[in-house]
Amino acid sequence: MSIDGQAHIRIARPTRDMAAAERFWVGGLGLDVLFRKEGDGTPGSHSLLMVGWPTAGWHLELVHDPAHPVDPRPTPEDLLVIYLGKEVPAELVERLERHGGTRVAAHNPYWDEWGVTLQDPDGYRLVLSTRSWSNS
Known part of the structure; x- marks a missing residue:
């Protein structure tokens, strides 16, 4: 199997605040919620929000693990x-x-x-x- 330009791309990023991220990407930019999973608080249980346009070849995954949060560390070139x-x-x-x-x-x-x-x-x-x- 080879990889080509038809492969779908997921861009995954941590978020401190899922609600704030959703307001920006969905309410602000106008992306659709493609998938949502709420973490249940147990270790390794992540909350996920996948946003994008249904016809696009990419989507953005926002992830938050309340038990072990990852602090986003973007640079000005991200x-x-x-x-x-x-x-x-x-x-x-x-x-x-x-x-x-x-x-x-x-x-x-x-x-x-x-x-x-x-x-x-x-x-x-x-x-x-x-x-x-x-x-x-």
């Missing part, structure tokens, strides 16, 4: 970039801010030129890019 191929709607940025996001200057000025960078409640960065992208 980016999730979404290529919009058009101007970033001001109302989308405002909605993300109302749902717990913070607009920040990008570490790499390229992203300030070609989009908007927001920080989620755990400190990870989302870039909404005005550019388009194709791997071909």
Whole structure:
């Protein structure tokens, strides 16, 4: 078996606060809840929230283990970039801010030129890019 461009991608990240993360990614960005599992408090029982768009080839998994929480340690270069191929709607940025996001200057000025960078409640960065992208 070989791996090709049809393989689905999961991006997994720890979160300190599942409700705050859901507000940002679902209420703010507009991703759908694809799967949810609440931890029961026993050792190794994680709460999971998988968000994305049903037709996308990727999804974001947010995980929290209350018995052994992992503190998120994002750097300014840990980016999730979404290529919009058009101007970033001001109302989308405002909605993300109302749902717990913070607009920040990008570490790499390229992203300030070609989009908007927001920080989620755990400190990870989302870039909404005005550019388009194709791997071909």
